[in-house]
Amino acid sequence: MTDQETFDICIAGGGTAGWMAAALLARFLPATHRVTLVESAEIGTVGVGEATIPQIHLLNNALGLDEAEFLRETRATFKLGIEFDGWKREGEAYMHAFGPVGRAHGLLPFHHYWLRANQAGWAKPLANYSLNEMAARALKMRRGPRIAHTPAMPYAYHFDAGLYAAFLRRYSEQRGVTRVEGTIARVEQNGESGTITALDLGDDRRIEADFFIDCTGFRGLLIEQALETGFDDWSRFLPCDRAMAVPCENGGDFTPYTRSIAHRAGWQWRIPLQHRIGNGLVYSSSHLDDNEAVRLLLGNLDGSPQADPKPIRFTTGKRCKHWHGNCLALGLAAGFMEPLESTSIHLVQSAVSRFLSVLPAKTPDPAIVDWFNDQAQFEWTRIRDFLVLHYSANEREGEPFWDAVRHMSLPDTLAAKLENWRATGFIHREHEELFTEVGWFQVFAGQGVEPRDYNRLADALSDDDLRKLLDGTEAALVEEARQMPSHRDFLTRFANLSPQQEASA
Secondary structure (H helix, E strand, O other): OOOOOOEEEEEOOOOOOOHHHHHHHHOOOOOOEEEEEEOOOOOOOOOOOOEEOOOOOHHHHOOOOOHHHHHOOOOOOOEEEEEEEEEOHHHHHHEEEEOOOOEEEEEEEEHHHHHHHHHOEEEEEOOHHHHHHHHHOEOOOOOOOOOOOOOOOOOEEEEEEHHHHHHHHHHHHHHEEEEEOOOOOEEEEOOOOOOOEEOOOOOOEEEEEEEEEOOOOOOOOOOOOOOOOEEEOOOOOOOOOEEEEEOOOOOOOOOOOOEEEEOOOEEEEEEEOOEEEEEEEEEOOOOOOOOHHHHHHHHOOOOEEEEOOEEEEOOEEEOOEEEOOOOEEEEEHHHHHHHHHHHHEEEHHHHHHHHHOOOOOOOOOHHHHHHHHHHHHHHHHHHHHHHHHHOOOOOOOHHHHHHHOOOOOOOOHHHHHHHHHHHOOOOOOOOOOOOOOHHHHHHHHHHHOOOOOOOOHHOOOOHHHHHHHHHHHHHHHHHHHHHHEEEEHHHHOOOOOOHHHHHHH
């Protein structure tokens, strides 16, 4: 491609995935590249209250977004982690908190010292060594520590997905993205190569482009219906196949964390926003019918519902190829994993970043496409394994759904990680897999998966020194958390919320 040639990219579909892609492309593509997004106001999106993970800061910083404006425009709140209530057994809860747990010492991560103390019978709960969890439980928030040598406090957000898409749309259009209102009637392909040449909108309008990005949701209008790339079904590992979503009034419990509450045939999410709470029930239709799901969801809300429950049907899994020919699939068009660990936004962000790192010429190199798909396969399967762990390591005996997932066959990659952990508390984080050793440790411990031993380097500390390490860590974090303002007050001041916005928060 010469310096003067133009390169046209067409994004099929809007929503969060489409406008995230548009925003990133508008921010980084050279002037020779033109971006058009086709969407129809008549076609709804799955959009509900969205929870994120700290990697979203990479996206927002790359786009140059003002954080206070972002919080106001998307009615966002801060998020310090995810509470899992009833996942091990009824009546017990733990948190996968962002950020460090404890302090590393010498060559070892903190968890080996905690395991040693735990085997001796005097270790305190992990919450005592996590600043994020301490703050979350106390409904407090601050963007960074005040006390020297206290670890950073990573955070993410909860926001309204519809408002987020609208926010990114304004950003994108201000930077030259063209939005076309229309419904895709037909995908035109080259008769010989099969590559996509244009989108026929069925009203004498055609959108031609050199490259297409499929954000058409579960349908996968381009990547699957036209290109037939195939789908890798993971329902044997993650059998939930339906969800009901409903917003409710904010009940006043302004939690800086997401809640995941296990129920008899699945789990319920709770995502607190400034103006409402996003709720949903994820469940297996083999163990719970839709009417029962609605009753269960509506019976466990913090406030009055603001709409009728919205049904969502899905199959967990991913396209066999996310990039095929001149088409890249994002969001639900690429695949679906339930929002148990809030990874949906990240997977879009990661895919677009990876695409930009190998921005193709008009004819993408097959080796680059293969590399991209291999990376996507690795990323998705390791996230899948982390989700499966939550289900498989349960002790909810006597409930058919939970009994089934406890006894299911595990992916080989997860089975290997479990065996490493059970042997000596070793957590092998492969390459750039998303979840850290600390995240795996919190879920292992929270679900009651105990190792047979710990790394014996931890025995280099005397009992007194080990107690000093644990107690000193706890004391510093307690003092740091004590000085924090409430989540509500911090959000109101930091985002400069109006009196009306503050009242709804």
